[in-house]
Amino acid sequence: MKLTTNEATLLSAVTTPNSDAARISRGLDMFVVAILFFAIIAAFHIHIMLTVGDWDFWVDWKDRMYWVTATPMLLIFIPAALSYPFMMKFGLPIAGTLCALCLVIGEWISRIVGFHLWTYFPYSMIWPAIVLPGLMLMDLVLLLSRNLFITSIFGGSAVAFAFAPANWPILAPYHEPVVHMGQLVNVADMIGYSFTRTATPEYLRFIERGTLRTFGGESTLISTGFSGFVCMILFFVWWKIGEWLTNLGTIPNVVKKHVGLGDDDDEK
Amino acid sequence: MTTMKSSKRNALNVRAALIKSVLLMVLMCVTGLALAHGERNQEPFLRMKTLHWYDVKWSVENDATIQVNDVVEMTGKVHFFSRWPEVINKPSTIFLGNATPGPVFLRVETYLDGVPMIQSTGVELGHVYDFKVILKARIPGRHHVHPMINVESAGGLVGPGIWINVAGNADDFVYSITTRTGTEIENLGSYAVPNVVKWHAIWAIVGVLWLLWWFRRPLIIQRYLLVKQGSWSQLITNNDRKIAASLIVGIIVTLIYANNITKEKYPRTVPLQGSKAHVDTPVNKYAGMVTVKNLSAEYYLPGRTVTVKAEITNNTNSPIQVGEFTAANIRFVNHSVPAAMKGVDVGYPGELVANDSLKISDQTPIQPGETKILDIEATDVAWETERLSSLLNDPDSSYGALLFFYNAKGERIIEEIYGQIIPTFID
Numbered sequence: 001m002k003l004t005t006n007e008a009t010l011l012s013a014v015t016t017p018n019s020d021a022a023r024i025s026r027g028l029d030m031f032v033v034a035i036l037f038f039a040i041i042a043a044f045h046i047h048i049m050l051t052v053g054d055w056d057f058w059v060d061w062k063d064r065m066y067w068v069t070a071t072p073m074l075l076i077f078i079p080a081a082l083s084y085p086f087m088m089k090f091g092l093p094i095a096g097t098l099c100a101l102c103l104v105i106g107e108w109i110s111r112i113v114g115f116h117l118w119t120y121f122p123y124s125m126i127w128p129a130i131v132l133p134g135l136m137l138m139d140l141v142l143l144l145s146r147n148l149f150i151t152s153i154f155g156g157s158a159v160a161f162a163f164a165p166a167n168w169p170i171l172a173p174y175h176e177p178v179v180h181m182g183q184l185v186n187v188a189d190m191i192g193y194s195f196t197r198t199a200t201p202e203y204l205r206f207i208e209r210g211t212l213r214t215f216g217g218e219s220t221l222i223s224t225g226f227s228g229f230v231c232m233i234l235f236f237v238w239w240k241i242g243e244w245l246t247n248l249g250t251i252p253n254v255v256k257k258h259v260g261l262g263d264d265d266d267e268k
Numbered sequence: 269m270t271t272m273k274s275s276k277r278n279a280l281n282v283r284a285a286l287i288k289s290v291l292l293m294v295l296m297c298v299t300g301l302a303l304a305h306g307e308r309n310q311e312p313f314l315r316m317k318t319l320h321w322y323d324v325k326w327s328v329e330n331d332a333t334i335q336v337n338d339v340v341e342m343t344g345k346v347h348f349f350s351r352w353p354e355v356i357n358k359p360s361t362i363f364l365g366n367a368t369p370g371p372v373f374l375r376v377e378t379y380l381d382g383v384p385m386i387q388s389t390g391v392e393l394g395h396v397y398d399f400k401v402i403l404k405a406r407i408p409g410r411h412h413v414h415p416m417i418n419v420e421s422a423g424g425l426v427g428p429g430i431w432i433n434v435a436g437n438a439d440d441f442v443y444s445i446t447t448r449t450g451t452e453i454e455n456l457g458s459y460a461v462p463n464v465v466k467w468h469a470i471w472a473i474v475g476v477l478w479l480l481w482w483f484r485r486p487l488i489i490q491r492y493l494l495v496k497q498g499s500w501s502q503l504i505t506n507n508d509r510k511i512a513a514s515l516i517v518g519i520i521v522t523l524i525y526a527n528n529i530t531k532e533k534y535p536r537t538v539p540l541q542g543s544k545a546h547v548d549t550p551v552n553k554y555a556g557m558v559t560v561k562n563l564s565a566e567y568y569l570p571g572r573t574v575t576v577k578a579e580i581t582n583n584t585n586s587p588i589q590v591g592e593f594t595a596a597n598i599r600f601v602n603h604s605v606p607a608a609m610k611g612v613d614v615g616y617p618g619e620l621v622a623n624d625s626l627k628i629s630d631q632t633p634i635q636p637g638e639t640k641i642l643d644i645e646a647t648d649v650a651w652e653t654e655r656l657s658s659l660l661n662d663p664d665s666s667y668g669a670l671l672f673f674y675n676a677k678g679e680r681i682i683e684e685i686y687g688q689i690i691p692t693f694i695d
Contacts, residue, residue, distance in 0.1 A: 002497070003493060003496060003497050007493055007496065010489065010493065011490065011493040011494070011497070014486065014489050014490045014493075015486075015490060022486070025486055025488070025489045025490060026486060028488055028489065029483075029486060029487040029488050032487070032488055033483065033487070060540060061540075062540075063539065063540050063542075064539055064540075088495070089492060089495060090487065090488065090491040090492055090495060091491050091494065091495050091500065091503030091504060092482055092487070092491065093504070093512075094478065094479055094482050097475045097478050097479055098479060100475060101472060101475045101476065101479065104468065104472060108468075119370045119371075120370055120371050120372060120406070120407050120438075121370070121371055122371075122456070122457030122458060123457070123458060123461045123464075124456065124457055124458060124459045124460060124461055125457075127461070127464045127468075128468075130467060130468060130471055132471040132472070132474070132475045133471060133519050133522075133523060136474070136475060136478065136515070136519065137516060137519055139478075140512045140513075140515055140516050140519075141516075143504060143508065143509070143512045144509060144512055144513065144516075146500070146504075162519070162523060165523040165524075165526070165527050166467075166471070166523060166526075168526075168527055168530055169463070169467055169526040169527065169529075169530040170460070170463055170464045170467050170468075172530045172531075172533070172534040172537055173459065173460035173463060173534060174459075174460060175534070175537035175538060175539065175540075176447040176448070176449055176451055176534060176536070176537060176538075177447060177448035177449065177536065177537070177538045178445060178446075178447050178448060179448055180384075180386060180445070181377055181379075181384035181386060182384060183384050183386050183387075183541075184448075184538065184541065185386055185538075185541045186537065186538045186539070186540060186541065187445075187447060187453070187456075187459065188540060189386065189540055189541050190445065190456065191456055191457075191459075193375060193386050194371075194374050194375050194376070194443065194456060195371035195374060195375075195457070196365060196366055196368055196370060196371045196373065196374075196375055197370070197371075198365070198366075198367055198368065198369075198370060198416070198424065199423075199424065201363035201365060201388065201418035201424075202363045202386070202387060202388045203361045203362075203363055203388035203418070203420055203544075205540075205542060207540050207542045208539060208540055208542040209542065219539075
């Protein structure tokens with residue numbers, strides 16, 4: 001699309017090194033980045049708290065089925081929706097990475113202040129999942145392909161495919177077997193049992209249920225595969241939602257002429 | 269004039285300070301009461317017709333002071349009432365635990381009828397189960413400690429509680445275990461946390477570097493205009509593509525490498541254990557020994573008295589007497605029955621035992637084979653302080669309780685009693 005004369009002038013000004021326009025433009029960048037940082041922490045963190053919830057809160061909820069299946073699906077909403085304006089309006093393939101970092105920062109703040117300092121849960125019980133590799137792969141596929149379908153298939157599924165491998169190195173120590181009171185459990189079970197969650201009894205854990213475990217014992221692989229397939233669709237759907245919200249446009253401000261401002265031709 | 273104004277102002281300041289102090293004290297009193305678990309807020313029908321806890325003993329006395337790492341044991345019996353409320357699920361899935369302010373105590377072991385209760389289980393109504401909960405003090409403070417059974421879709425049903433003061437330093441708390449593979453875990457609360465932090469940090473650094481790669485360039489105005497102009501070669505350069513391709517390879521290789529070293533380090537792992545424990549239904553040793561029939565029950569509000577008219581038949585070979593009436597963890601003991609009085613431990617929470625004796629219209633023993641109609645009168649302020657009087661606001665205006673009978677040898681027989689309860693509002 002061709003730029004208007006004013007836009008061309010502006011582009012020329014902001015690309016001139018050490019110009020006032022370039023400095024102001026850079027200041028605006030920093031200002032917007034700071035606001036985005038806090039806004040994404042708040043939005044993405046709340047979204048994950050409300051949807052992934054206990055699966056991400058507790059080490060003894062991080063199972064091979066629901067945690068692995070549900071988390072990537074719920075992770076992809078906001079990054080996919082933000083990918084549209086970031087990439088299609090600013091050419092920035094960073095929505096996934098930014099969301100992942102903001103989420104992890106928000107999660108750690110919540111775990112340290114809310115879960116550990118306020119309510120005494122130990123860190124071994126409450127660490128958040130690693131989500132960055134998958135969401136970053138999504139960005140990278142988008143960068144290289146600049147194609148919605150390819151990114152949906154390879155980038156969307158990468159969010160799920162990278163989730164279990166990214167987290168197994170930190171989860172594995174908690175899946176060592178333990179015998180307690182003559183019962184076989186793993187360390188994560190022991191932690192969940194030992195550190196009292198008064199209102200979250202053991203039976204509330206929604207883990208390892210259903211028939212998935214009968215598929216050759218490869219629950220994690222099957223969960224990941226299913227999640228990856230759904231993530232492909234979800235990336236596409238949420239990208240479209242992001243596109244729709246980005247291009248909603250504006251409603252002409254009919255009131256502003258009453259406060260001394262003229263009509264804006266662009267708004268008509 | 270100025271002096272007068274100043275002294276008046278000083279007087280006002282003093283008065284304001286006094287008012288604030290009084291308000292603060294009131295507030296402190298209120299917050300002091302709020303330290304328990306809100307057990308009084310549970311509807312009376314829930315507390316009277318679900319679980320009846322008795323013979324509850326703690327290894328420390330009420331208000332005792334213990335140190336961090338000290339162990340406390342709670343034992344006793346819990347009776348699952350036959351007339352379980354219709355509005356909540358039957359206890360087909362329950363979990364035995366402790367009601368404490370979160371993990372201020374660590375749960376070491378729990379048993380229901382001798383069966384380990386790491387997992388949840390299911391129980392039968394009308395039966396009595398022995399429970400044992402072993403806790404380890406972790407966080408200093410004054411904590412209210414109860415046994416508790418969570419019932420699926422009914423929530424936590426707490427037993428009687430005592431106050432325990434935990435002294436010492438939380439940092440001194442240690443809970444060590446050894447895994448089946450021989451790994452010695454020095455402290456379960458901090459186990460493998462450095463590894464978690466390490467991997468989070470590694471990925472965060474990669475993410476931050478990737479963002480800085482983009483943030484070092486102008487972002488918003490310039491890029492917006494370049495997108496509009498369609499100058500994608502300026503927006504995403506060949507260098508960006510090369511870096512992106514390298515990162516894809518790097519991320520995948522890192523994931524494979526990390527999983528390989530993890531597999532080497534932890535070759536034996538087991539998934540989370542989500543099965544259900546099985547507890548055999550205990551035999552009801554009191555079955556048929558005494559027949560209790562509720563004829564009427566009245567709650568006399570001004571006098572805080574519940575009077576039950578019951579028809580009692582003694583089917584045993586020995587004469588028996590009513591020794592105790594217990595409902596919602598409140599115990600009304602017949603002071604004229606020594607065996608019943610002996611059942612009240614010195615350390616038992618005083619607020620849960622009525623001061624006055626349980627009044628029985630006829631204190632003579634019920635002879636073998638005899639049927640007697642007795643008026644059983646339970647009076648105490650606890651009906652009010654434990655908020656049991658609010659049962660009149662429940663959709664189910666009925667009560668449930670246990671009656672303890674004793675024979676001359678001091679042997680105890682326990683039977684349920686339940687029925688409608690009618691309020692009397694005026695003298």
